[in-house]
Amino acid sequence: MLLTDALLLDYKRCQRRAFLNVYGNRELKDPERDFLLKLRQESHYHVEKVLLESFPDSQRPHTDLLDLKALAEATEALMRKGVSCIHQGVLLRKVSYQGHTISLLGTPHLLIKQPGQSKFGDWQYYSISIQLGRRPKPEYKLIAAYHADLLTSIQGVEPNFAQIILRRQNRTFVELDTWIPRMLETLTECISMLIKEQEPEVFISRQRCSLCHWHSYCYTIAQSQQHLSLVPGITPNRYESLQTLGVFTVEALASTSPHNLGELIGLEVASQLQQQAQSIIENKAFRKYNSHQYRPNIPSSSIELYFDIEAEPEQNLDYLLGVLLVDNVKNTQKFYPFLAENPEDEKLIWQEFLKLVTHYPHAPIFHFAEYEVETIKRLAYLYGTPIHQIYPILSRCVDLHQQVTQLLTLPVESYSLKSLANWIGFQWRDPGVSGDQCVCWYDQWVKTGDRQLLESILRYNEDDCKATYHLKNWMVKFLA
Template sequence: MLMTAELLLQYQRCQRRAFLDTHGDRSQRDTPSEFLLRLQQDKVIHHQNALAQQNHQQPDYYRGNWQAGAIATLELMQQGVERISQGVLLTNYLEKYTLLSRPDLLIKQPGNSSFGDWIYIPAQIELGKRPKLEYQIIAAYNAHVLEQIQGISPKSAWLFLRRPEIYTVDIARWTAQMQRSLNQCLEILEAELAPEVFISRQRCNLCRWYSQCYAIAKSQQHLSLIPGVTPNRYTQLQALNVVTLEALTQVNPSQLESLPGFDRQVAQKLVLQAQAVFENRPILLDTTDSISVSPVPLIELYFDIEAEPDLNLDYLLGVLVVNRQTGTETFYEFLAETPAQEETIWQQFLDLVHQYPTAPIYHFCSYEVDTVKRLGKLYHTPRQQIKTLLARFVDVYELTQTVALPVENYTLKAIARWLGFEWRDPHANGSHCIYWYDQWLASGDRTLLDAIVRYNEDDCYATRYVKDWLVDFIASSSSTDLQANCSQ
């Protein structure tokens, strides 16, 4: 069996993905999203730019003919070439496996090896901004294979990330963990059945096996679809033989409180969350952190942002003004058609919100708060002005945390869609907007900006839709509870 660094990398992210990449029917994979294609393109460009700064030599072989590539790479190493790109390293492992390593660069360093008074260290070119654990495990894997070729293990490896300085990986620190992961990965790849599904929204979003895994999880009512069930908590639930949704609804929360990863609040909320999903109904949580419901103000603002993280740019500040005095709803789009216009739209946003000095500003999650702080500091807005502005912000996501909803996650889309709200572009998301804005900058196609604005406006209306429902539900539930207590 051929074991590659890519398989080990995917194993770090998801055991099931490594199995499917080896044994799955690739025709059943999802079509890559626009955002995934953009990431792949960005990685290629980053890789090319990093290599352009290196005086490197590439072994001559046909891609896929790894034996020929290994021979050509070995010849360059024996010659003492300073930098070798796209090299191929092969070695046997435990007699029945072949390990394939293809570091982006092999870099010559002083030392003693089978080649002479020099050694090579591996280097990877990665799109990330920080040295993720998975990158360092792969660095240790490349170093292990390289050791078999040159007769000595390099003490370090390099990571070329999206930042000016080169990150140095301490190989000795990660070798034991790499060895465990390698052996576990090989064991899984030799199994007859794929590992159990576990849906993790952040890890699974860009995986092309997602639809296949999600369909299985949905048919099984898998506990990973319940918000709050993390991999560690799932392991603890399995130990109690709680492996179905119905079983979790019947657990006494006190059984969970002593388990690692649980406390009283987590245990109670998780059981109520399971009950909400199982019974398909919202449940008001009994928590001292509940947000009090104030009278509906006459004027409300709903705020949502679209950003391009790679440019560190917030290019669209959308505000929906709901005026109950006049019975009007007006959406304002403050759009930077070029990055240079960010300061202009920031001032336009400030001018608008200051027209309604007492109106609450509703948003979903913390990004809007963080952005106001960033833009205020960047464009020298007085601190007191920012402080006063942020005091008006109300996070609708925090309001959702007082209720257990029958949803798979507490994103704006999941909650709003459960309530019956739909976006005009059903398949659009924030990742699409990043891709569309980049395409707009490259092509000048105005329809791309129109799609982004439409999506942002729908986000503002969805925030309002969710907020209004939550306020009504919490008020009615609290009133019902009060009446029940008075009648006792």
Template sequence: MIVLTDDLLLNYTRCTRRAYLTVYGDRSQRTADKEFVLKLRREHQRLVQDHLTGQTVVTPDYAPGDWQAGAEQTELLMAQGVEQIHRGILYWDAPLSTLDSLTTTPQAITAVGRPTLLVKQTGSSRFGDWCYRPVNIKLGKRPKSEYKIVAAFQAILLAHVQIMPPTLAQLILRDGGTYWVDLAQWEGKVWEVILDCLTMLGAEEIPEVFISRQRCSLCPWYDHCHQEAAASQHLSLVPGVTPSRYSALQAVGITELAQLAQLDPQCLQPEVDRPIAAQMQQQALALVDDRALPTPEAMVRSQTFPPLAPIELYFDLEAEPDRNVDFLFGVLCVNHVKQTETFHGFFAEKPENEPLIWQQFLALLHRYPTAPIVHFSAYEVETIKRLTKRYRMSQHPLKTLLPRFIDVHDWLLKLAVLPVESYSLKSVAKWLGFTWRDEGLSGDQTVCLYEKWLEAGDQDALATIIRYNEDDCRATHKLRLWLTEWQRSLHNL
């Protein structure tokens, strides 16, 4: 018996391996949910509560995890014609072939759907002259395909319960926007996903590991999967190797790091352009040799790399996207002549203090009008442009600030290929020998710490945020010094 829930199906659309591990994995290899994941759950709960405020809803009464009892209570409420049912359960326990006339698979499953709401509408069902449609409130900012697949899955179960398939499902997202899902359009796709998922689970053969940094970072199975990938030197750990490029490499028999390091870039065309294939080959070679390599354009581009200035400002910021606030501007002022370093942290004790710390930050930049402003990635400059527009800066014109910014991440990609898994500041600085004082802390976690500060004035949380930001600035400084030496070494070749 396989229990197929909408959450399991959602995980399958994002990562087949995660769905498998959810069912068959060793729970001891699963890490506790990260603080940022817990924060997202709280935000989702608030989003749901905000939507329900002032509305009349009824929630079925059942013991947690007793889905069959929850389904029975939900059907009773539907039969009574309740306008909105919150956290209702849609349940079907039968051979798969009875759910879909297109398949003869006799496999027995228990299917469970848990839409945020079941909303009554005019129509016909076994309950009377009314029926229900599923509504899901999601924290995302756009109507992702996986949301629509889940809605279509819930619609299949709802059709079984009310003997009337709904035609539309509703998505309500973080921005308050409403999106309608044409269920007829998604029915074929959701059956394809259901059958693929059940086939994978029925085979009891774990899918191949593939580390995708954006999708994997918050997964509780990440450490387990990463350990396996690292042990086998899996090609997904090579920067630039995406799932589609990995498939292209497999098609020509490239499955090992040493093979990729010897790759002829021509052999992947037309699936992968030659310059991209060459980058992957160089990246693999750097990893095999465990050394930095110059990019093909390094000699030419290094001629315009900015030399060290007498005074430089190393800049990093922390932001809370959900509150739309940049709550910490950190600047490490480095005087290379006097060999002094001074850190300035401009912290918004409340979100509405952002204009104040913005002005304090600008005043510091103005104090050193010719000092380069060194940062890692384009985000800092994008933020400067955005805040300049928001606060209509005139005293410190943007056109005088922008030429001072030096993005060391951009320069790193132009000049060097490093033996690293990613070109994040954490990964690069670690290779350079830099360590953060709070090991394991991430930018996501500083957002959680800021929430603790706002809710309880937690001084330890505040100190940790500032310490983390200062270390980011110092890591950026370390990379800047390494690039300076790297540029010199290129010209000594």
């Protein structure tokens, strides 16, 4: 059996994903999404940029070798030769576990020579991992420790450290005394699962699962089982607590005494989860049991603005500031798409946005979640907008996501705008499109100039604004 660093990374993120990558039916995998392809391309560019700027003289094992064993031998030959920097080296060793032989494979981005003793002479190597993330996540450190452990078996001495290079060339060192024991424990668990062919239970985690190529397959199973992970607020730890009480279904969650649940997860959380389960069973919205603690803040006005943004995170660019203007006196709607057709136009669309919202100084600005407010602050700082001009705008912003989560419980699987709006009957004109897809479309627009891509982005953003409008109206009627 071959266990790679990529498979170990999958196991760290999701045990079920690692299992399915080895034993799953590949015909059941989702087609690769454009956003994943974009991330992979950005990761490749990031690695190439780091190599060009910081390690231009790195050497590779012979590229004409395809056999892993031969590549590992070629890598060790470069180490024995004392090459200062090795790119795309292959680390390979065999271990025995319960009568099974396991080949452990690691492919660190770089192996760097440094002074010290090893079987090669008065030098040794440490590994560098180049990652696209902005912070040194635990899974990055785990894989760095995996590479260091393989390196120890090859050079005969443990490296003093391992290094991770993140975005903007930010570097962090990994404390191997801490992370190698953690890695070995995870590695043993992964090997045991794969040898025993024990398929882990499905558990849907919205952020972690959304980009996985097994998502549809696992989600179908979860739905057929009415799995508790589909209930908002059920985390893996809470799920384990519910299991110890014999709570395995939504119906059981709705009927269990909140006091019994409260002993394990706290009375407030237990009450929230129980009401969420009741809402799902009855397909009915409720005022949250503790909503008396919060005052509704959903103003009404003759003119109302509904605000939604499309952004390109890699470029730190907000390229579309969409505003739906609703005139409740004339019973009209008009969509204002402030679009930066070129990334350099961000300042221009910011000024156009300011002109519109200041023209209606008493109009509330409805949005969903915190990003729109944070973007107003960011753009104001970036382009030197006076504070006295920004504060009145911020004071008019109304976050409907905050209002929903404080006041209401709805029969949904997540409290995203799309999930909430779909439940109250609103449909996007382009089913299946997400903000991630718009990021890809905008990148393609910049490269190709295909205006159909822009039209698709504008249509999606306008629907986001209209969904916010419909959600606001529904909430006003329901809370009344």
